[in-house]
Amino acid sequence: MHKFNVKGNLVGDDSSVFVIAEAGINHAGSFIEAKKMVETAKLSKADAVTFQHIAYNEINISKYYRVESNWDKWRLSDEQIIELFDEAHKFGLATTACVVDFNSLEFVVKSGADFLKVVSGDITCLPFLAECAKTGLPIFLSTGSAVLSEIEDALEVIDKSGGKDVVVYQTNTKYPTPPQEVDLKAMEMLKKFKYPVGFCDHTEGTAISLAAVALGANVIEKHFSLDPTLKRPDYQVSISPSELTRFIADIRNVKDAMGKPIKRRHVNDENFILVRRSLVARNDMVKGTKIQWGDLAYKRPGTGTQPAKAEKFIGKTLKFDVKRDEQLYECMLEDN
CATH class of the missing domain: 3.90.1210.10 (Antifreeze-like/N-acetylneuraminic acid synthase C-terminal domain)
Known part of the structure; x- marks a missing residue:
């Protein structure tokens, strides 16, 4: 398996699980809340904190979608995103802001993003994938609703465009995803691409992510909110700050507990x-x-x-x- 570093964290087999605390737009446009979320990610001992910086009208035809949306109302300014990146780096966290258009892509790269997150809907937008690859940043590729041939095409374009560091996510576009549609064992198939495999969790609670770690996930991404009872876009799949802290501790324990594929007697086991x-x-x-x-x-x-x-x-x-x-x-x- 190809391995690579994201801000000093090795991503791949035989390394700690890379845990991303996904803030998204759960700040609802409040910069104060967004900064608090960076601090929460640090206190929970996550490896990264990420946001969204999606220009709604850049990817939707107004004839079919509302021109106005909460995504536009809750979108932080460029200056605020830059400050959040700086804050995350000050805490030793890797960071990015999920983007879906070329101008925003150029902006987050120049602003110090440590990796790029490609949403499931863009796996067939090959020109965009090519531009992401040209940046040289690691690409965390969501594969929700994609079939194998689409994943193969996406990875081929990324490779031909210079992208070498990739995480292939098993995920689902349904929020929340019912357990019977998660298909964690698909990670076994994704490993054939020889890239680190991750699980972008859109389920309720934390149990499914822990199972993903036991099945070999190298990366876990989970939404969190300062108050998951507030009905914001990702609230059903988000966990609270205290749950995030427990969740990450559980991930570390599960990873440690997996051990090695041998039967042994441990030192000092009297x-x-x-x-x-x-x-x-x-x-x-x-x-x-x-x-x-x-x-x-x-x-x-x-x-x-x-x-x-x-x-x-x-x-x-x-x-x-x-x-x-x-x-x-x-x-x-x-x-x-």
């Missing part, structure tokens, strides 16, 4: 001796007793003869008296 059993005398026995199966018992701790060797004691004669529960050793036996 409990295994305490919970295993040893061969012991079931009752008091005197010297000269010929041991039968009924004379044996198996009790903790496992510091003595292992029960697997019990057959070696059958029919043998004791050299000494032994007490009930006394551990038995071959040195206690006569040479018959």
Whole structure:
């Protein structure tokens, strides 16, 4: 798998999961809230915080879509986006603002975006993908509702246009996505492209993302809000600041818990001796007793003869008296 760095964070296998706290437009145009969201992402120990900077009328024909929209009302100014990028970088966070038009693309690149997020609807907009690739920034490519051939075409254009660092997202365009439509196992197929694979989570809660980590997701993106009860566009798939903190801690724990594909005994794991059993005398026995199966018992701790060797004691004669529960050793036996 190709690996690459995003602001000092290695993205790919054998590295920590790259976690993106997606602020989007959950600030509803409030710059104060947007700045608070950057701080929240930092406190939650995310790796990146991202926003949207989409000019609604640049991508929608007014004949078919409302000219006015909340996306326009809630769109931050260019100057505010630049300040948010600076704030994120001050906290050590990677950042970007999702864009869908050429002018905004040029703006976020010049403003210091660390990577580019391509929304699912643009996976077939090959001229736009080519321009994204020409920037040289890593591209996080959403594949919601795309079939395999469309993903292949998109990646081919990105590659031919100079884009080398790509994350392929398993995601869905339905908000919220019901569990039966998430298709996490599709990540196994996406890995054939040899790029890091991510999960852009549009489900309710956090359980599905944790499952994605267990299945090998290298990147997780999750919406959050300072107050998810406020009915803003992504509120149904957003989590609160406290949930975000717990969520990221859970991701780190799941990743650590995956371990390596081997069965091993860990260093300093002494409990295994305490919970295993040893061969012991079931009752008091005197010297000269010929041991039968009924004379044996198996009790903790496992510091003595292992029960697997019990057959070696059958029919043998004791050299000494032994007490009930006394551990038995071959040195206690006569040479018959």
